[in-house]
Every structure is written in C-alpha cells, then in structure tokens.
Amino acid sequence: AQSVTQLDSQVPVFEEAPVELRCNYSSSVSVYLFWYVQYPNQGLQLLLKYLSGSTLVKGINGFEAEFNKSQTSFHLRKPSVHISDTAEYFCAVSPGTSYGKLTFGQGTILTVHP
Amino acid sequence: EPEVTQTPSHQVTQMGQEVILRCVPISNHLYFYWYRQILGQKVEFLVSFYNNEISEKSEIFDDQFSVERPDGSNFTLKIRSTKLEDSAMYFCASLGTANTEAFFGQGTRLTVV
Numbered sequence: 001a002q003s004v005t006q007l008d009s010q011v012p013v014f015e016e017a018p019v020e021l022r023c024n025y026s027s028s029v030s031v032y033l034f035w036y037v038q039y040p041n042q043g044l045q046l047l048l049k050y051l052s053g054s055t056l057v058k059g060i061n062g063f064e065a066e067f068n069k070s071q072t073s074f075h076l077r078k079p080s081v082h083i084s085d086t087a088e089y090f091c092a093v094s095p096g097t098s099y100g101k102l103t104f105g106q107g108t109i110l111t112v113h114p
Numbered sequence: 115e116p117e118v119t120q121t122p123s124h125q126v127t128q129m130g131q132e133v134i135l136r137c138v139p140i141s142n143h144l145y146f147y148w149y150r151q152i153l154g155q156k157v158e159f160l161v162s163f164y165n166n167e168i169s170e171k172s173e174i175f176d177d178q179f180s181v182e183r184p185d186g187s188n189f190t191l192k193i194r195s196t197k198l199e200d201s202a203m204y205f206c207a208s209l210g211t212a213n214t215e216a217f218f219g220q221g222t223r224l225t226v227v
Binding site for chain 2: 034098101102107
C-alpha cells in the first residue's frame with residue numbers, strides 16, 4: 001500500500017515569489033509520482049510526472065519537481081508564481097504496475113497575492 | 115483536445131434514492147476509474163474497470179456501488195441507496211494504452227439530503 005503526505009495544507013505567497021509545495025510518500029513497492037492541479041470549478045489536470053530516469057522533471061506552466069528516493073519526497077517548485085497559479089495542488093503516487101490507480105495527498109491550496 | 119466529460123455537474127438526491135453518475139471517457143481509452151473526494155478530505159480511489167469488468171476496487175466500493183459501461187462511450191457509477199455520507203465530489207478518469215497518466219473529468223458534486 002502507498003500513502004502520501006502533503007506537509008502544507010495552505011501556502012500563501014506573493015506574485016513573482018518562488019514557491020515550494022512539499023510531498024512525501026511511503027510505499028513498499030516502486031511507484032510513479034504525479035502532481036495534479038485543480039483550478040476552481042475544474043477537474044484535475046496533470047502538471048508533471050516522474051516515471052524513471054532523471055530525478056528532475058519539468059511540467060506545464062513553469063513547474064518542476066525533484067524526486068528524492070532516499071528522502072521519499074517529490075517536492076513541487078516554481079521560481080516565480082503568477083496570480084493564475086492560485087489553485088489546489090495534489091501529489092499522487094501509483095504502484096509501478098499501474099498508471100491510473102492513484103493514492104492522493106490531501107492537497108495544498110496555493111494562493112498567490114498581488 | 116480530447117477530454118473526459120461528466121454529467122451532471124451537480125446532483126442533489128434524497129437519502130435512500132438511487133443515483134447514476136455518468137462519464138464519457140476519452141474515446142480510445144481502455145482503462146476507467148472512479149474516485150471521490152469528500153469535502154475537506156483526500157481524493158480516494160473507488161474502482162478501476164477494464165475489459166468490461168472491475169479490475170480493482172477499494173474498501174469503500176461496497177455492494178451499494180456498481181459500475182457499468184452500457185455502450186461504447188459511457189461509463190457509469192450507480193449508488194443504489196444513497197446515504198448522507200455519500201455526499202462528495204465524484205471524479206471519473208480514463209487512461210489509454212499509450213498513456214502514462216490518467217485523464218480526469220471535471221467531477222460531479224453529489225449532495226445527499
């Protein structure tokens with residue numbers, strides 16, 4: 001079984017500031033890692049994913065994440081946020097045998113202030 | 115761009131009533147999923163469906179729940195006798211054989227009164 005912990009439920013930040021949203025996971029098997037974003041009144045949209053290879057992955061809208069196996073973390077970063085990045089962000093893992101059966105963290109609400 | 119669509123966006127039902135949530139997955143996808151998110155809680159996996167049968171289900175997915183692909187395009191989640199605690203946002207997702215991530219619909223907010 002897998003579990004995911006997002007360490008911050010809410011992150012307020014000013015526009016153009018950097019941001020890091022933290023995610024830790026536990027699993028007895030190898031996993032794939034994902035970050036999804038949910039804008040108000042919309043569905044879950046994939047930001048980025050780690051399947052294998054380079055531990056630094058880049059996604060849409062200038063986001064990136066780094067997989068750290070020893071620390072079982074997959075933190076999401078953006079060097080300069082925009083007002084439009086205000087949304088809820090979900091970290092998720094799936095077992096290495098399936099891309100679709102996801103275990104989600106509780107979500108982090110990112111609020112970007114002008 | 116292809117997308118997963120869910121209807122209705124919001125449904126209110128009385129406790130004890132049957133409800134059917136509908137999803138149209140992306141057309142060439144073969145793997146289908148339902149998730150739910152109770153307000154303030156995590157998004158939780160309910161069930162996966164492949165080749166016209168359930169491939170995996172969670173503890174939440176008890177006898178009150180069922181899924182069906184009644185035709186070549188729709189994927190439905192039925193709750194036979196709704197309870198207050200079934201109130202949640204329900205997400206449908208689909209995955210193609212060439213994909214490495216699931217695509218989610220915008221969700222159906224179910225309110226049981």
